[in-house]
Amino acid sequence: LAAAVLLKDTKLMDVKLGQLGSWLAMRDFTPGGIMGAMRRGYDRYYNKYINVRKGGLGGISMLLAGYMVLSYMWSYSHI
Amino acid sequence: MLSRVVLSAAATAAPCLKNAAALGPGVLQATRAFHTGQPRLAPLPPLPEYGGKVRLGLIPEEFFQFLYPKTGVTGPYVLGTGLSLYFLSKEIYVITPETFSTISVVGLIVYVIKKYGASFGEFIDKLNEEKIAQLEEVKQSSMKQIQDAIDMEKAQQALVQKRHYLFDVQRNNIALALEVTYRERLHKAYKEVKNRLDYHISVQNMMRRKEEEHMIDWVEKHVVKSISVQQEKETIAKCIEDLKLLAKKAQAQP
Numbered sequence: 001l002a003a004a005v006l007l008k009d010t011k012l013m014d015v016k017l018g019q020l021g022s023w024l025a026m027r028d029f030t031p032g033g034i035m036g037a038m039r040r041g042y043d044r045y046y047n048k049y050i051n052v053r054k055g056g057l058g059g060i061s062m063l064l065a066g067y068m069v070l071s072y073m074w075s076y077s078h079i
Numbered sequence: 080m081l082s083r084v085v086l087s088a089a090a091t092a093a094p095c096l097k098n099a100a101a102l103g104p105g106v107l108q109a110t111r112a113f114h115t116g117q118p119r120l121a122p123l124p125p126l127p128e129y130g131g132k133v134r135l136g137l138i139p140e141e142f143f144q145f146l147y148p149k150t151g152v153t154g155p156y157v158l159g160t161g162l163s164l165y166f167l168s169k170e171i172y173v174i175t176p177e178t179f180s181t182i183s184v185v186g187l188i189v190y191v192i193k194k195y196g197a198s199f200g201e202f203i204d205k206l207n208e209e210k211i212a213q214l215e216e217v218k219q220s221s222m223k224q225i226q227d228a229i230d231m232e233k234a235q236q237a238l239v240q241k242r243h244y245l246f247d248v249q250r251n252n253i254a255l256a257l258e259v260t261y262r263e264r265l266h267k268a269y270k271e272v273k274n275r276l277d278y279h280i281s282v283q284n285m286m287r288r289k290e291e292e293h294m295i296d297w298v299e300k301h302v303v304k305s306i307s308v309q310q311e312k313e314t315i316a317k318c319i320e321d322l323k324l325l326a327k328k329a330q331a332q333p
Contacts, residue, residue, distance in 0.1 A: 049130040054204055057192060058133025065137050076173065 049059035132140040146154040166172040
């Protein structure tokens with residue numbers, strides 16, 4: 001019998017749609033938790049696209065595109 | 080060391096602490112185990128060669144793989160086209176003069192990257208390779224140094240096993256020196272004793288010689304004294320007659 005994995009420990013892609021609300025509520029929203037989550041996200045992006053031997057254009061261009069979209073959204077309030 | 084002194088002093092001061100003194104500093108360290116965890120990231124895994132693949136320079140490959148089972152190859156492109164038309168028609172994206180400058184700038188950037196991207200990338204990669212090679216050399220030299228130190232240490236440890244040769248040689252030398260000194264002193268004692276004995280012998284010889292000479296002189300003196308004048312004249316006359324006889328004989332012979 002496979003041991004049942006706690007909802008707390010499942011990854012986002014394995015969470016069923018109905019459990020999404022409870023899964024979100026269980027996340028760690030303390031300042032330390034938020035900093036940890038940001039740190040993990042940064043580390044994942046950095047180690048995948050930038051900290052390589054032959055990095056390509058995609059690493060920084062995705063960041064720039066995201067910055068463009070974000071600044072467009074913030075500057076035009078009609079959306 | 081001071082802690083041991085303190086512990087022993089405390090043990091003598093309060094007998095109840097005697098058991099505590101048995102747990103000296105060495106025991107405490109022996110019971111705690113260090114380095115029990117699994118070493119992570121050791122040796123360090125090498126850097127990945129290429130980053131995650133990105134299509135059109137903007138969208139990661141994982142998105143295309145995510146939509147492939149449901150929509151096939153063209154799915155994400157159709158989604159992109161539909162989304163952009165939706166934004167344009169609903170005026171979520173407003174067409175302003177900025178749009179045209181954006182289009183020309185983006186076109187220029189794409190052209191420059193397509194033309195010079197590869198060579199620029201090679202140049203940067205070469206710089207990176209040089210840096211990595213330098214660091215690698217430092218690491219290798221440090222490792223070689225430490226390995227040399229280990230080898231020298233092992234060689235010296237092996238030398239320690241051969242120390243007994245040195246001690247044997249020294250022991251032999253000392254034995255030889257003792258033997259030589261003993262023989263020298265033996266010879267000296269022999270010489271001294273012989274010297275003393277020779278002295279006694281020579282003294283005896285000298286005494287005897289002196290006695291002999293003295294006796295001979297004494298006898299001669301007395302004999303000469305005993306020859307009276309008359310006897311001397313008679314003896315000389317007899318000698319002259321004997322000589323005359325001998326002379327006649329000698330003349331008669333040839």
